[in-house]
Amino acid sequence: MVDAHQTFVIVGGGLAGAKAAETLRSEGFTGRVILVGDERDRPYERPPLSKGYLLGKEERDSVFVHEPGWYAQADVELHLGQPVVAIDREARSVRLGDGTVIHYDKLLLATGAEPRRLDVPGTDLAGVHHLRRLAHADRLRQVLTALGRDNGHLVIAGAGWIGLEIAAAAREYGAEVTVVEREATPLHAVLGPEVGQMFADLHAEHGVRFHFGASLTEIVGQDGMVLAARTDDGEEHPAHDVLAAIGAAPRTALAEAAGLTLADRAEGGGIAVDASLRTSDPDIFATGDVAALEHPLFGARLRVEHWANALNGGPAAARAMLGRDVTHDRVPYFFSDQYDVGLEYSGWAPPGSYDQVVVRGDAGKREFIAFWLREGRVLAGMNVNVWDVTETVQKLIQSGARPDLNALADPGTPLASLLA
Structure with missing residues (x-):
């Protein structure tokens, strides 16, 4: 039974928004939960769009986060095909494109990103x-x-x-x-x-x-x-x-118009949030592709556009909205499948941030793990056609360990032994 003592509004109908709504209910929140998305489809996951669904190996229904009836059963109010066009921070309300005004006690922005457009002649062609x-x-x-x-x-x-x-x-x-x-x-x-x-x-x-x-x-x-x-x-x-x-650009126009602090473009842009995913307004949170997190592990502000960030960031933001003590410090993670190559990447090591790459295994056969290091510390690791090592790779990153480089490169040395 929903009571109206509090209303939490989620703007963004993707994976992050849907998982936030799910977490609010699983954590016992009994107020109104309103999820607003500008697409007509209910929340879905994006990786299949360039993988299984695009290849015709997965059915269309497989991409959705929840079954159609879940939202009504969980008392989550869906407003689909309806964008939020303005935030009134003083009145704590959002205005939809049709003029509807919705009050919020807490607001979560999970507005995602949009593909960057080619700025060249001919982009209006049908193909x-x-x-x-x-x-x-x-x-x-x-x-x-x-x-x-x-x-x-x-x-x-x-x-x-x-x-x-x-x-x-x-x-x-x-x-x-x-x-x-x-x-x-x-x-x-x-x-x-x-x-x-x-x-x-x-x-x-x-x-x-x-x-x-x-x-x-x-x-x-x-x-x-x-x-x-x-x-x-x-x-x-x-x-x-x-x-x-x-590439993709974070959808920050709504936040910018509301006067929320944004991250610098050099940091990937996005809405600036602290480790609890709170914005510069204490009643507004942001997560997923649009959030630029002050990451405790890397000591830098990161904006991560991958599936795992939405999967885990939505629940973290929901708990923070409920007043829980939240530190969103997960190691960034993503996966990709191309032909007969499957890979998982953990960490953050853009060019210029590392001084060495160590390869463990046979890169020629595309069965290896690559590690990016700075001053001996592992910043990131990518396992290619090597499985069940992601947890250990992430622990190497989290620990700040500086493993022996010969042992790191040796497939015969158990990865877990390098954590000691």
Whole structure:
């Protein structure tokens, strides 16, 4: 039985928002829980959009966080297809696009991120795509099916995780794929050049063509359809469709208009939150892709866009809203599947933050663990086709240990022994 003594409003209908609502109920909150999402679909998880669902290996219903009836059973009020357009901090209320005003006692912003747009001529053509929402994945499945059937060409701008996963999916459908990337290797911003080259080799073996050191400058079309993509070095690539995979920007407009403190762009932007996911307003919290967390473990402000951050951040924010003592210090984690390669990455080690990479195992066979270190301390680890080691890798990162480098590189030395 819900009573109206308190109302907690969650803005954002993704995984973080849905898990926050679930946690409020499981932790015994009896007030109103209102979840507002600007999509018409109920909350869903995003990894399948570039993996199993995109490949046709998972059903559409498998992406949703909860069954359709769960929200009514849990007394969670859903407002779908309805954006929040303003926050009134003084009145502690939010205003929806249709003019409805909802009072809140605590507010959680889980507004996520949106794909960055290509700022070049031709982006209004019918064959230019992004992947962020379920509707995008629905459309892209049709596109990849047609490209594979007709031996069509897909040009992908960006060799990050989304770009590479879609490249792999497109090749499995049988499409021709060219990836344009301004850096010298894929995944440069995450893995640096040392490990990024492995992904270039992997995709090249599966027929993907890379054009490194270049950026798209124009998408050429005729009668509203894509014909080719041009790059700043004068090259022209034939294309029937173009996918922009050049990153995502945190959706901070609502927070900014409300006067909440934002993180610097150099820190990834986003809404600045402390270790309990509280913003500069004590009654407003933020989590998921939009939150820039002052991370206790790394001593830096991080904005993490991956599934695990939403999965764990939503519940952490819910507990903080309930007044619990919360320190959200989990090690960042994500996973990826490309062809016959599966991997898990834990930690945070962008280029410039580490001084050494140690490889344990056989990188040539793509069965290894890579570690990024600074002054002997493990900052991050990525296991590639090596399983059941993530917990130990994360403990190495959390402990601040400085393991013997020969032992770290030796597959015969148990990882757990390096924690001592």
